[in-house]
Amino acid sequence: MPAMAAAPTSAHPAAPHVAGAAAGPGEGRLWGVYAGLCLLSWLLYAVAGGEAQRGDWRWLEGAYEATWNLGPPMVLGLAGLPWARWLAARRAGPLAAFGWHVLGALLFVAGWQLLDFAGAWFFFGIEHAQATFEQRVLWRAAWGVFIYVALVLGFGGALAARSAHRAALAAARAEAALVRAELAAISGKLNPHFLFNTLNSLLMLTRRDAAAAEQTLLRFSRMMRYVLETHRGAADRVTLQEELDFVRDYLELEALRLGERLRVDWQVDPALLNEPIPPLTLQPLVENCIVHGIAPQRAGGTVRIEALRVPAQGGNEAHLALRVADDGAGCTWPPPPGTVPRSGVGLSALRRRFELDFGGRARLAVQSAPGAGFRVEILIPCSELHA
CATH class of the missing domain: 3.30.565.10 (Histidine kinase-like ATPase, C-terminal domain)
Incomplete structure (x- = not known):
């Protein structure tokens, strides 16, 4: 089950609604984008994983590789939006924010390792799970940090853009209301x-x-x-x-x-x-x-x-x-x-x-x-x- 470098592409903003994540106005579109990017990443990984031999595409093997390697980070990515929203609400300083991101990256990597180990243990036994863990621990940790950064940048950027848009709209409405009030005072x-x-x-x-x-x-x-x-x-x-x-x-x-x-x-x-x-x-x-x-x-x-x-x-x-x-x-x-x-x-x-x-x-x-x-x-x- 070789690991492919296509995994990071799954870590982009937006995904289907998940229980416990409060979806505000406009977040449905964000989740939809995430789901679409996950699907696109899975398809690309499946095509790349299905080796072409003698004209036959090994679709089942490619689908298996894509699901096994991309499934855990895609599932963990559902927590990206609530996490980004929680961090934005804290309004922490640069040093504190860096500390929270280090903790988030560690939890993301640990979660990915745990899901992969549990799946291998369930399907193939403890010895296979230990062997694959030792084989993949370093590259999965590196890709986990990369995907975490992509998730935070994607979800955090989307939330910041929406917040800036709302602030600009509120400022424009307040300005218009003030001018209307002043004009009403004249007229x-x-x-x-x-x-x-x-x-x-x-x-x-x-x-x-x-x-x-x-x-x-x-x-x-x-x-x-x-x-x-x-x-x-x-x-x-x-x-x-x-x-x-x-x-x-x-x-x-x-x-x-x-x-x-x-x-x-x-x-x-x-x-x-x-x-x-x-x-x-x-x-x-x-x-x-x-x-x-x-x-x-x-x-x-x-x-x-x-x-x-x-x-x-x-x-x-x-x-x-x-x-x-x-x-x-x-x-x-x-x-x-x-x-x-x-x-x-x-x-x-x-x-x-x-x-x-x-x-x-x-x-x-x-x-x-x-x-x-x-x-x-x-x-x-x-x-x-x-x-």
């Missing part, structure tokens, strides 16, 4: 001060001009409807026209408070009005301009709103550029460490939204300096607009 509120001021302005307007008050209430109701209708996921879209209409209604209501102090410069390409964009993209930026740039100045100022198509730098792909700027006092940007930046309503959430929503291809850039106003530009690749 679930208009600035309370804005609502308070608007209601006060409406009260005064009803005493002076009932018709104007009615039109203002219609604008206010349209804004509330837009906010409620866009209280969706981060991947939803509205047309640029719808977002601009919402911004116009917002600016009309702010004009009740600021009057001629609020001036607006619109630079919008009409060809882009049907382009889809995430809801509540421009209004938070316009609100920041009014709160931080226009309202603090006695003379007021101008909010500039642009929507145009621009060529991409270093490529052929065009971008939709959305820009909102004011001519207020501005600030140092990026802010020095330890200072509170002028982030206003939703600027950080908008940055995170575009990083997540467009797979890192969109850009949100801020430009500001003392006395130079505040400007935010959003660039969305045109190929992403209808994705």
Whole structure:
């Protein structure tokens, strides 16, 4: 019964379910791979062990050799996944892990020797068992260590890959949940001060001009409807026209408070009005301009709103550029460490939204300096607009 070097090929990840080994989600596939590799190893060993003499293949002898030599390590290999899972759960240091692996290799080798000795004793008697043990003890020990290493690497690598995948998926879901929560905070509120001021302005307007008050209430109701209708996921879209209409209604209501102090410069390409964009993209930026740039100045100022198509730098792909700027006092940007930046309503959430929503291809850039106003530009690749 010569021993062949094909035995190590049986030691790869995965095998049929064994009693006592808790099979988690996806482990059935792992066991299936192990069973397939065991079967392939057995077939290859059987073919190699069946010597070709005079055109006749000694299939029975080859099958016998394959079963006798590969059977014990294949059976012991069923403990590879539970063992690898147990070691991973211990989170031992390098020295302790090495010690556990030495112990595991010794147990694997001893188990193989014991199964082979018991089988030889049962079928052929104690003398044959002792003779074959002495003949094979060294090579079986060497191959046992090799197979143990293959089992640990295979099963351990599969568990580590699955754990890394789960961690990455959990991190992505947590990031998405955080962004959705931040967006919900934006879409679930208009600035309370804005609502308070608007209601006060409406009260005064009803005493002076009932018709104007009615039109203002219609604008206010349209804004509330837009906010409620866009209280969706981060991947939803509205047309640029719808977002601009919402911004116009917002600016009309702010004009009740600021009057001629609020001036607006619109630079919008009409060809882009049907382009889809995430809801509540421009209004938070316009609100920041009014709160931080226009309202603090006695003379007021101008909010500039642009929507145009621009060529991409270093490529052929065009971008939709959305820009909102004011001519207020501005600030140092990026802010020095330890200072509170002028982030206003939703600027950080908008940055995170575009990083997540467009797979890192969109850009949100801020430009500001003392006395130079505040400007935010959003660039969305045109190929992403209808994705």
